[in-house]
Every structure is written in C-alpha cells, then in structure tokens.
Amino acid sequence: MSVVLLLYASREGQTRRICECMAEVVRSQGLDAQVRSLSDPDIAYALAQCERLIVGASIHYGRLPPTLYRFIAENHERIEALSGAFFCVNLTARKPGKDTPEGSAYVRTFLRKSPWKPARMAVFAGALYYTRYVWYDRMMIRLIMWITGGPTDVHQDVEFTDWERVRKVALAWVKV
Numbered sequence: 588m589s590v591v592l593l594l595y596a597s598r599e600g601q602t603r604r605i606c607e608c609m610a611e612v613v614r615s616q617g618l619d620a621q622v623r624s625l626s627d628p629d630i631a632y633a634l635a636q637c638e639r640l641i642v643g644a645s646i647h648y649g650r651l652p653p654t655l656y657r658f659i660a661e662n663h664e665r666i667e668a669l670s671g672a673f674f675c676v677n678l679t680a681r682k683p684g685k686d687t688p689e690g691s692a693y694v695r696t697f698l699r700k701s702p703w704k705p706a707r708m709a710v711f712a713g714a715l716y717y718t719r720y721v722w723y724d725r726m727m728i729r730l731i732m733w734i735t736g737g738p739t740d741v742h743q744d745v746e747f748t749d750w751e752r753v754r755k756v757a758l759a760w761v762k763v
Contacts, residue, residue, distance in 0.1 A: 589618045591761065592637035596625045596644040596652040601714045601748065602676045606643055608750060609757035616761050625654045634662055640669045641760065642705075645713055646677035646693050648727075659703045672707035672760050673697070678737065680712040681747040707763070709756045712747035719744070 591613045593606040603622070610620035623633055625644070634640070644655045659666060675693050680686040688694045688708040698704060715738060717725055729739050738745050 590637045591618050591620045591639040592633055593620060593622045593641045594625050596654050598647055599716050599719060602643045602645045605711060605753055608753050612754050612757035613761050625658050634665055640671040643674045651697055659701050663702050666703050671705050673705040674709040674711060676711050676713040678713055680710045686710050707760055711753060714746040714748060716744050717741040
C-alpha cells in the first residue's frame, strides 16, 4: 500500500489540523497516511518508508520555521525523489489573491531560500487564536490585524481555513 507522509510545523495546531484533514482524504482514496511533526525524532525513518510527501508549515511573525529549512537541508535528496507537495498556512491568505502560491510573498521567500522546489504547492488561511496567545503575542497580532484590516477583538478566536478547499487540494494531490 502506498504511504503518504504528511509533515507539519505548527505552533498553535492549525497546520497539524490541516494535515489531519488531508490525511482523511488520503485514506478515503485507499492509501495509508501518516501525520507527523517536523520535529519528530523518527522523521528520517518515516521519510524512508513513504512514497509521497506533503509538508505544511505556518508563518509566525513573517517567517516559516527554521525546522522546515533544516528538514529540507538534511533530507533534500530523499525529498526530491518523492512525489512531494508543500503548503503554507498564514493569516494573510484570508485575503483574495494572497491565498495562492503566486500571490503569496511567503511562498516566494520559501522558494528563494529552499533548495526544494515542489511541483505542487498551496496556501491556506490559518486561524487567529487570540485567547491562546500570551499577552505580548496577542497585542502584536492585534496590531498587525488592525494594520491589515483584520479582526481585533482579543476575546474572540477566528478560523479562516476553508476546509472544503483543503479537501479539494488534498484530493488533487493524491490523484496525481
């Protein structure tokens, strides 16, 4: 049975939730799906066992996590040999045109910094978890939301992820 490995780097858990949603789609197509964190100590073993790879990472303060770039650097040869895909999760993607690889400054930066150039990429809007943030993060993110016209009520969490779009992208990626 074909194994699809879904790896994520997530701080508040939204990217993990997106991977889990994609894994459900993968399994519905008769494939085995494994969801793991990029910081999992057994990642090299899981990578050696898979036939397809989906990697997702979220943006925090304008940057993808260093663990993503470290994973790519350490496993570049194996990643290139797989049928791989990458998705980026960020709050900017809540705006039309910013939810595509072509419209995402974060994806452009990723492609500039990474030796891996995945053939399949997507950008998904994440979630705003004001009630989970520490005071400093809550105030900084509120300021960013105020500047960019987003929600600023720190007593309310907001989920921007379009779950139907996540499922459609996952299905398209496993049908390849």
